[in-house]
Amino acid sequence: MSALPPYSSTAQITWYYAFRVICGLIFFFLIFPIIVIAPLSFNAENFFTFTPKMLALDPEGYSLKHYRDFFTNPDWQQALWNSVRIAPVATLLATAFGTLAAIGLSQSHVPFKSTIMAVLISPMIVPLIISAAGMYFFYSRIGLQGTYWGVVLAHAALGTPFVIITVTATLVGFDRSLTRAAANLGADPVRTFFKVQMPLILPGVVSGALFAFITSFDEVVVVLFLGSASQKTLPWQMFTGLREQISPTILAVATLMVAISIVLLTVLELLRRRSERLRGMSPG
Amino acid sequence: MSENRGAAVRYESVQKSYDGETLVVKNLNLDIARGEFLTMLGPSGSGKTTCLMMLAGFEPATHGEIFLNDRPINNVPPHKRGIGMVFQNYALFPHMTVAENLAFPLQVRGISKADQSSRVQRALDMVELGTFGSRRPAQLSGGQQQRVAVARALVFDPELVLMDEPLGALDKQLREQMQYEIKHIHENLGVTIVYVTHDQTEALTMSDRVAVFNDGVIQQLSTPDALYESPQNSFVAQFIGENNKLNGTVTSVEGTTCGVEVGTGIHLKADPVNISGVGSKTTLSLRPERVELQPEAPMENMVDGHIEELIYLGDHIRVRMNVAGNDEFVVKVRNRGQRRKIAEGETVKIGWAASDCKALDAVA
Ligand SMILES: Nc1ncnc2c1ncn2[C@@H]1O[C@H](COP(=O)(O)OP(=O)(O)OP(=O)(O)O)[C@@H](O)[C@H]1O
Ligand SMILES: [Mg+2]
Numbered sequence: 001m002s003a004l005p006p007y008s009s010t011a012q013i014t015w016y017y018a019f020r021v022i023c024g025l026i027f028f029f030l031i032f033p034i035i036v037i038a039p040l041s042f043n044a045e046n047f048f049t050f051t052p053k054m055l056a057l058d059p060e061g062y063s064l065k066h067y068r069d070f071f072t073n074p075d076w077q078q079a080l081w082n083s084v085r086i087a088p089v090a091t092l093l094a095t096a097f098g099t100l101a102a103i104g105l106s107q108s109h110v111p112f113k114s115t116i117m118a119v120l121i122s123p124m125i126v127p128l129i130i131s132a133a134g135m136y137f138f139y140s141r142i143g144l145q146g147t148y149w150g151v152v153l154a155h156a157a158l159g160t161p162f163v164i165i166t167v168t169a170t171l172v173g174f175d176r177s178l179t180r181a182a183a184n185l186g187a188d189p190v191r192t193f194f195k196v197q198m199p200l201i202l203p204g205v206v207s208g209a210l211f212a213f214i215t216s217f218d219e220v221v222v223v224l225f226l227g228s229a230s231q232k233t234l235p236w237q238m239f240t241g242l243r244e245q246i247s248p249t250i251l252a253v254a255t256l257m258v259a260i261s262i263v264l265l266t267v268l269e270l271l272r273r274r275s276e277r278l279r280g281m282s283p284g
Numbered sequence: 285m286s287e288n289r290g291a292a293v294r295y296e297s298v299q300k301s302y303d304g305e306t307l308v309v310k311n312l313n314l315d316i317a318r319g320e321f322l323t324m325l326g327p328s329g330s331g332k333t334t335c336l337m338m339l340a341g342f343e344p345a346t347h348g349e350i351f352l353n354d355r356p357i358n359n360v361p362p363h364k365r366g367i368g369m370v371f372q373n374y375a376l377f378p379h380m381t382v383a384e385n386l387a388f389p390l391q392v393r394g395i396s397k398a399d400q401s402s403r404v405q406r407a408l409d410m411v412e413l414g415t416f417g418s419r420r421p422a423q424l425s426g427g428q429q430q431r432v433a434v435a436r437a438l439v440f441d442p443e444l445v446l447m448d449e450p451l452g453a454l455d456k457q458l459r460e461q462m463q464y465e466i467k468h469i470h471e472n473l474g475v476t477i478v479y480v481t482h483d484q485t486e487a488l489t490m491s492d493r494v495a496v497f498n499d500g501v502i503q504q505l506s507t508p509d510a511l512y513e514s515p516q517n518s519f520v521a522q523f524i525g526e527n528n529k530l531n532g533t534v535t536s537v538e539g540t541t542c543g544v545e546v547g548t549g550i551h552l553k554a555d556p557v558n559i560s561g562v563g564s565k566t567t568l569s570l571r572p573e574r575v576e577l578q579p580e581a582p583m584e585n586m587v588d589g590h591i592e593e594l595i596y597l598g599d600h601i602r603v604r605m606n607v608a609g610n611d612e613f614v615v616k617v618r619n620r621g622q623r624r625k626i627a628e629g630e631t632v633k634i635g636w637a638a639s640d641c642k643a644l645d646a647v648a
Binding site: 175177178180181182183184185186187188189191192195196199200275 | 341363364368373375377378388392436
């Protein structure tokens with residue numbers, strides 16, 4: 001935000017400060033609950049509250065025992081393994097389908113574009129519990145319910161809208177004459193796609209993929225409906241953990257997941273900056 | 285059809301409609317000879333780009349057939365046509381360096397790495413950008429990008445190169461320099477070039493032949509001098525160069541001259557180019573530099589002109605006068621120094637030869 005110009009009225013000055021306060025409050029409400037779990041996860045006791053020792057910053061109040069529990073407990077390890085097996089495959093499918101759909105929908109000659117678009121991004125808008133219930137009945141019929149591929153496909157369907165939206169956004173800035181130029185220079189459509197179009201829309205594809213990954217990695221409702229015990233993912237395990245054996249291990253897992261999300265987003269931002277620099281769009 | 289053999293490009297009764305109703309290109313017939321520099325010239329929206337896009341394969345022709353080296357190409361996809369093209373906005377790949385941009389068509393054709401780099405270098409040297417290979421398009425000026433686009437369109441040795449207003453975004457000086465360079469490249473390489481512009485000076489200075497487009501129809505296809513000296517209709521006369529219009533009625537036709545009455549009682553003699561007979565309306569077209577101010581010897585056409593405005597331009601003086609009710613009548617007077625001074629508000633005699641005055645189709 002720029003500094004206040006000298007001719008500002010009282011109302012403008014008031015708003016200037018009010019705006020900052022409001023932004024601060026929003027950040028506080030969004031971020032504080034997430035931040036607060038990080039120190040709690042190092043609790044030496046099996047409590048969800050700060051112990052007096054912790055507040056006194058006594059090293060004895062802190063320990064890694066919950067992390068140790070996470071990495072040794074077979075339940076958590078199985079859940080981690082399931083998440084790691086499901087999320088990347090779902091991401092891959094969502095990215096491929098979403099990118100193709102976005103490119104298809106960006107062509108001028110496709111009929112009923114907005115209707116198709118609405119249908120494709122509906123998993124993002126329809127309440128999750130409804131999608132989950134619908135998928136449950138549908139997947140039961142075709143024998144996918146309770147299978148690995150059932151969960152993967154369901155997660156892919158949830159992730160696809162993010163990819164469609166981010167790729168569509170990058171395609172808006174994509175110059176169609178570039179694909180024409182590639183064709184004119186002798187490149188067939190496949191080569192044109194991989195050598196010209198793909199590199200230029202890559203930032204959109206990557207951020208869409210990341211959202212799809214996080215969607216699958218954090219998802220609990222659909223997997224509860226569609227998964228069987230052998231597809232128990234991390235969020236599912238956390239959910240049952242919360243209900244059954246309240247253990248701060250959940251906090252350790254949550255902290256790890258937040259850390260993973262932050263790392264992924266940072267990587268994404270670095271990638272995006274790099275690609276913009278490559279395209280000469282920003283001086284940095 | 286035998287006389288057409290050897291044409292690099294032939295449009296045969298080509299029509300194009302985008303919406304299925306209005307024809308944007310109406311029955312285009314055009315032969316372009318091998319090695320020719322042909323320019324499509326016309327006002328905005330006259331269908332020039334559309335004609336080029338059909339040739340490059342990005343728009344299907346609604347009707348008719350296009351031939352490339354006597355081979356019909358309506359069913360050949362763009363990437364198999366082997367036509368070079370310079371796009372209006374250059375369309376350089378922003379994620380590749382200049383050298384990679386130029387190597388792209390060579391890669392596609394499976395040319396060896398060593399060959400690629402030598403040909404890329406040769407093409408870059410040709411447009412005097414030899415040391416710019418490792419830059420990205422965004423790091424080049426507009427004129428340099430334009431030259432890269434030209435080099436990329438030529439690097440794979442196409443026989444035919446299309447250019448769609450390639451100089452539109454450049455300033456006047458750079459544009460003139462690039463016109464010269466493109467012309468030079470054309471002469472050296474002997475490629476066929478189809479060039480689109482709406483700048484008539486560009487068309488006249490660069491082309492072997494010019495096709496003047498208006499409203500999806502070629503109004504005239506001829507050499508630059510013929511276009512200027514003997515326009516076939518009022519549109520061409522008006523579009524190419526400066527032109528004085530006088531509206532009148534044909535009163536007589538005798539061989540190579542006709543009589544035309546302009547305004548009330550002014551009888552002029554003209555060259556009947558495009559009139560439908562005695563009694564029909566016509567528009568006379570007359571170049572400003574063909575009019576004599578105060579001629580010493582009597583001329584075929586002599587009328588009074590009232591001087592409205594004098595504009596001093598150094599080598600010549602533009603005299604705007606009112607002739608037969610038209611106050612946009614312009615005469616260019618060469619600055620010879622010793623002439624008697626003329627002044628605004630005077631009425632003077634002006635004259636011109638009948639052969640310099642073309643009787644064309646009437647316009648409002
Ligand atoms: N994709 C399209 N869909 C519908 N109409 C189009 C399309 N492209 C061009 N037109 C129409 O076709 C006509 C001719 O367009 P074209 O682009 O060929 O003109 P042009 O002679 O190249 O003009 P300019 O000098 O402005 O580039 C115009 O009336 C234009 O509105
Ligand atoms: Mg155009």
